[in-house]
Amino acid sequence: MPELPEVETIRRDLHAHLCGSTIHGLSVVHPGVVLGTPETFTDAVVGRRIVGSGRRGKVMWLDLEDGHAIAIHLRMSGQALLVDEGAPRPPHTHLIADLGGRRALLYVDPRRFGRLEIIDPCAPQASVLLRNIGPDALSADLCAETLRTAAAGRRIGIKQFLLDQRFISGIGNIYAAEILHRVPLGPATPAGRVTRAEMERILEQTHAVLGEAIAACGTTLADARYRSALGRSGEFACMLRVYGREGEPCRTEGCTARIQRRTSGGRSTYLCPACQRAGRRRRA
DNA sequence: AAGGCTACCTGTTCGC
């Protein structure tokens, strides 16, 4: 469930609290969450100090002093939690890192879709978690023209395009819907037919939405499943304009329409039928 | 090669 803002919030927590800490011990409770063998993983981290962190899209990593790093992809239900050594362990705790000072880092993941991998951050192509991840949505190098080139000739909807981590990484189902409502542009607009001006607006709104969501420490929905590494909720849910708001009034100034939910390819999307009407595409 | 579908998992909520 975590998208870029939630992963970035967690990374910042971990960075602030773990830099300089040494991993004294590691227990892999469920081997399936680790890429490679648990023994290899354990050998790579035990006794090593954490010296930094990084992130691309929804993948984050903790740099170790020897140049390797622990990469984490939380997928649908993963959590990285920094807890007191003696605190009770939540159900579905699959990995425990002993950090000394009575602290532990837990990897908790009910659905077990998430993965951890020892990587060399300088060689992302060699990493299973990173090799298909394109430029970060907030990267200064990413420009609208690059996205237009990637979208050229594609008939998939622009929403599906934004969700494809090879083209732009970090956007998930919530923020894709929010970005397209703000542009505004219908989610089914063929990616290859998005104009230069529209792609520029998409990138602008991507920066705006993700930036605001990071400032709010991410989106914690009513089910309260997303928490930062320190267990804190995000505050962006009350700022959502379409996601999860089926039947509620559009929050665009002057718009009287109600938000609709549509399903395609097994996923829900939310939109305002008035603001995002096909054929009502704003001119540059 | 693009694009669509399914599998991977568990937990929660919804409709009857």
Next chain:
DNA sequence: TGCGAACAGGTAGCCT
């Protein structure tokens, strides 16, 4: 209250 169905913030791997 019970019970199956639908749904959940993601993506890799197949197939056509």
